[in-house]
Each structure stands twice: as C-alpha cells, then as structure tokens.
Amino acid sequence: MSRTLNKLNDKAAKAAQPGKYSDGGGLWLHKRPDGGAQWVLRVHVHGRRREMGLGPYPEVSLKQARQDAEHARALVRQGLDPIKQRERQRREQARNMHLLADIARDAFESRKAELKGDGKAGRWFSPLEIHVLPKLGKVPVADLDQQDIRDTLAPIWHDKADTARKALNRLSICLRHAAALGLDVDLQATDKARALLGKQRHKAQHIPALPWPDVPSFYQSLDGGTITELALRLLILTAARSHPIRHIRFDQIDGDIWTIPAEAMKGRKDATSEFRVPLSQEALNVIEQAKPFARDGFLFPSVRKGVISDMTMSKFMERRGMAERPHGFRSSFRDWVAETQSVPFEVAETALGHVTGGAVERAYRRTDYLEQRQALMERWALHLHAGSEKISYKKFTLL
Known part of the structure; x- marks a missing residue:
C-alpha cells in the first residue's frame, strides 16, 4: 500500500480518461469507458487483499471518499474486516428500520390461528388500523417511544376508552413481536404511555337489554x-x-x-x-x-x-x-x-x-x-x- 496520500485533486479526477488512478493509501478511482466512475479501496486484512467499493464518483466526492477510506483503514488497524463491518452495520440498520405498520401486520398474521374465525372480523386488528397506524404506521418500531403512543391515543383515551385500551394492548403485543424478531425496541413503552395517559374516566356501558x-x-x-x-x-x-x-x-x-x-x-x-x-x-x-x-x-x-x-x-x-x-x-x-x-x-x-x-x-x-x-x-x-x-x-x- 502506498504511503503517499492525497495524490488526486478534483480537477484531475474530473478530467481523467478511462483507467485507474491512485489517490494513495489504497484508494483508487476507476473511470470506465462509458463515462462512469467508482471509488475502490484496497486493503490487506487477515492475510488477504480485499477491495471495498466506496461508491460512485462524483456522487461520492473526493473528500468523502478519503474520509471513508480512512475509517476503513482504521478498522483494519484494529484487525477488523471493513467490508464485513459495513455489511453488519447495514443489517442492523435494515433491522431497525422495520416500520410499525409492517410489524403490526406480521404480528396479526402470526396470531390469526388463535383468534375466533381467524380474525376475519377484523376486531383484533381494527383498533390499530383505525387509531394507531394512520399516525405511527411509518415510524420505525425501534424509534417508537411512550410519548409517540401517548400523543396518538390521548384524543380517544377517555371518549373511546375501551377502544383505546384495546389499541394499547395490541401495540404492546406488536412490540413483543418485534423483540422476538430481534429488533431493538422499548418493551416498556406502552406501560410508560399508560402512566402518561392517566386513569380513564370512562365507565363501561352495558349493551341495552329488553326487560x-x-x-x-x-x-x-x-x-x-x-x-x-x-x-x-x-x-x-x-x-x-x-x-x-x-x-x-x-x-x-x-x-x-x-x-x-x-x-x-x-x-x-x-x-x-x-x-x-x-x-x-x-x-x-x-x-x-x-x-x-x-x-x-x-x-x-x-x-x-x-x-x-x-x-x-x-x-x-x-x-x-x-x-x-x-x-x-x-x-x-x-x-x-x-x-x-x-x-x-x-x-x-x-x-x-x-x-x-x-x-x-x-x-x-x-x-x-x-x-x-x-x-x-x-x-x-x-x-x-x-x-x-x-x-x-x-x-x-x-x-
């Protein structure tokens, strides 16, 4: 690996003809005949050479490519494979980007067999579908906290007490389902939200019956x-x-x-x-x-x-x-x-x-x-x- 760094400049990178150009420290700019270009970092880790793509040029600037290359070289110095570390990070990010709407539907599907009529009447899912998912459905489940839940259920907490209680219980099931999938969620979020919402004023109303x-x-x-x-x-x-x-x-x-x-x-x-x-x-x-x-x-x-x-x-x-x-x-x-x-x-x-x-x-x-x-x-x-x-x-x- 060449120890001379920062060989290239923006003007030279833009004007370069098809070929491979070293910026030093294992960082190369590959320019293709079709006009496209790619940053590639060559490193040696665990006794073998690895080539790590750092993104297309000029979308990834020379400055950004150098920063990413230095981060990867720092991992190599620690005895870590930067490619595997990046893949692991991407998996964790993808895992934590699961949206509440997707988790809720998956939780519902996994419980259908336990529900009367396989849940076809929609009574299990409807409190979530009507009162929770329109506001929180696109929120990554890992980001969901008690304040989000409190703000969502507060408008119906007293006026539609039974529905709000069911929605909160279903949401708790969804969080446990997400945790079972290996997602990083706050399992106490619904209990904390319940504490923030306070005691319900609603009194249960019995179905009217003929004497x-x-x-x-x-x-x-x-x-x-x-x-x-x-x-x-x-x-x-x-x-x-x-x-x-x-x-x-x-x-x-x-x-x-x-x-x-x-x-x-x-x-x-x-x-x-x-x-x-x-x-x-x-x-x-x-x-x-x-x-x-x-x-x-x-x-x-x-x-x-x-x-x-x-x-x-x-x-x-x-x-x-x-x-x-x-x-x-x-x-x-x-x-x-x-x-x-x-x-x-x-x-x-x-x-x-x-x-x-x-x-x-x-x-x-x-x-x-x-x-x-x-x-x-x-x-x-x-x-x-x-x-x-x-x-x-x-x-x-x-x-």
Missing part, C-alpha cells in the same frame, strides 16, 4: 317469517350469541341438540371445547320454518353469499325504534332465570355458555347439565309465549 317481562311481546311480534326474524327468534330461544346463531349449520344439529363448534365460541380457539345447546320444541319449530331459506348448509344465509351479518338483526330492532340490541337478550334470559327460576348458579351460567369454577374444579366436574338446561329452555319458551295460545307443552321439572 325479561317485555321479551314475550317482542318475540311474538316476529311473525313475518323472514330470515332475520327467524334468526332473532332462535337467538332469543337459545340465549346464544349472534355469531353461532348466524353460522348455524344443519350438520351441527342432531335431534334436539345443537353442537356449537369450539371455534365459534367466544374467545380463543383453544380456550373452550365445543358446546351443546338443548333445543326446545319451539326452537325446533323455528329451525323447520327456516329450512326453505337454507343454502350451502347454513340455516340463515345472506342475500348474496355467506350468512347474515350481526348488523342485520341490530338494524331490524333499530327500525322498530328500539335501543336494545340482539346480544342483550342473553341478559334478559339471565335476569328471568335469576328472578323466576330456582336453578343452581352453575346451570344458569352454563346455559349462557359461561365457564364456571377454577381449573381444578372444572377438571373434576365433567357435566354440562344438559338435562337440567333442556327443562330450563322449555320453560323459557313457555315464557316467550305467555298470553299466547300458539303452543302447548308438557310440564318440565328441573332436576
């Missing part, structure tokens, strides 16, 4: 024979959630038992097993009336494809001038049980598909109280026809 004495008149008014009305009737009769009702299939029904698959139950797929629902005679009548509408095995298909949406039933009640919503009928049923029926707590809760007791207790208690729930649902059906002469059932005794 249980008023449910019979509404149920009996569902006499139009439409898919929406039949779905609402079955929802009320079974006290089930909207999702399994809307996705009910003929192959899930065996006699007077409807078996809801595990993935259709609320929560994670691995959080519960399939659930048996006893069908009252009235529920079987509703299913029979819905058969002509069935398509592709679904009892309540939509007009175009798939099944009716949750909004379909909600809008139906809204057009009736009601503030109550379909999910509220579960509360109506539970209040009716509490105020009029002498049944064990476990039976009443199981009728709603709720899990009761601790893990050890559940491990020893294998029953789902099917016979007792069958009698309970028949009594519920009788209540729904209070004052009506449409049906007549035998008396059932709760065990």
Whole structure:
C-alpha cells in the first residue's frame, strides 16, 4: 500500500480518461469507458487483499471518499474486516428500520390461528388500523417511544376508552413481536404511555337489554317469517350469541341438540371445547320454518353469499325504534332465570355458555347439565309465549 496520500485533486479526477488512478493509501478511482466512475479501496486484512467499493464518483466526492477510506483503514488497524463491518452495520440498520405498520401486520398474521374465525372480523386488528397506524404506521418500531403512543391515543383515551385500551394492548403485543424478531425496541413503552395517559374516566356501558317481562311481546311480534326474524327468534330461544346463531349449520344439529363448534365460541380457539345447546320444541319449530331459506348448509344465509351479518338483526330492532340490541337478550334470559327460576348458579351460567369454577374444579366436574338446561329452555319458551295460545307443552321439572 502506498504511503503517499492525497495524490488526486478534483480537477484531475474530473478530467481523467478511462483507467485507474491512485489517490494513495489504497484508494483508487476507476473511470470506465462509458463515462462512469467508482471509488475502490484496497486493503490487506487477515492475510488477504480485499477491495471495498466506496461508491460512485462524483456522487461520492473526493473528500468523502478519503474520509471513508480512512475509517476503513482504521478498522483494519484494529484487525477488523471493513467490508464485513459495513455489511453488519447495514443489517442492523435494515433491522431497525422495520416500520410499525409492517410489524403490526406480521404480528396479526402470526396470531390469526388463535383468534375466533381467524380474525376475519377484523376486531383484533381494527383498533390499530383505525387509531394507531394512520399516525405511527411509518415510524420505525425501534424509534417508537411512550410519548409517540401517548400523543396518538390521548384524543380517544377517555371518549373511546375501551377502544383505546384495546389499541394499547395490541401495540404492546406488536412490540413483543418485534423483540422476538430481534429488533431493538422499548418493551416498556406502552406501560410508560399508560402512566402518561392517566386513569380513564370512562365507565363501561352495558349493551341495552329488553326487560325479561317485555321479551314475550317482542318475540311474538316476529311473525313475518323472514330470515332475520327467524334468526332473532332462535337467538332469543337459545340465549346464544349472534355469531353461532348466524353460522348455524344443519350438520351441527342432531335431534334436539345443537353442537356449537369450539371455534365459534367466544374467545380463543383453544380456550373452550365445543358446546351443546338443548333445543326446545319451539326452537325446533323455528329451525323447520327456516329450512326453505337454507343454502350451502347454513340455516340463515345472506342475500348474496355467506350468512347474515350481526348488523342485520341490530338494524331490524333499530327500525322498530328500539335501543336494545340482539346480544342483550342473553341478559334478559339471565335476569328471568335469576328472578323466576330456582336453578343452581352453575346451570344458569352454563346455559349462557359461561365457564364456571377454577381449573381444578372444572377438571373434576365433567357435566354440562344438559338435562337440567333442556327443562330450563322449555320453560323459557313457555315464557316467550305467555298470553299466547300458539303452543302447548308438557310440564318440565328441573332436576
């Protein structure tokens, strides 16, 4: 390596013809016949010669090339390969440039299998997509801090408290996902942001529910024979959630038992097993009336494809001038049980598909109280026809 440095000057570099020109210290300017030029540094490290490109000329000036060359020679003096060091630095920079939007989508994809319906409803991702990513999506995840998060969620922290809380929790999952990928992130950023945001003023608002004495008149008014009305009737009769009702299939029904698959139950797929629902005679009548509408095995298909949406039933009640919503009928049923029926707590809760007791207790208690729930649902059906002469059932005794 020549010890004479700074042989070239800008004027000579610009005027040079195609060829190789030394600036000293291993720094060369290669000028090509096509008019292009490239800086190349030759160094010897670990017993072999290495050629390191320093960029095109004149985009990389003579002054900048000399600075970069000196930095590389300093690494050689430390026994380091400047080419490998540069590659390592580029990998770290690329790794730390992952944007939050990309990390969030990757985190969502990796968790789809754990989510109900593979997350197709969008409820897991939507708090991020609507309230976080528009502001922070293009921020490298390594640069994300508590102030960024605080400023993003502050506008909804009190007015949309539940959504803001979900967004913060999802963001925490994204940061843990980024850390698992090897990215340098602040895992405490969401906790710090929560401290900056303070306690929420919001109080949880329960879904409006029709008082249980008023449910019979509404149920009996569902006499139009439409898919929406039949779905609402079955929802009320079974006290089930909207999702399994809307996705009910003929192959899930065996006699007077409807078996809801595990993935259709609320929560994670691995959080519960399939659930048996006893069908009252009235529920079987509703299913029979819905058969002509069935398509592709679904009892309540939509007009175009798939099944009716949750909004379909909600809008139906809204057009009736009601503030109550379909999910509220579960509360109506539970209040009716509490105020009029002498049944064990476990039976009443199981009728709603709720899990009761601790893990050890559940491990020893294998029953789902099917016979007792069958009698309970028949009594519920009788209540729904209070004052009506449409049906007549035998008396059932709760065990």
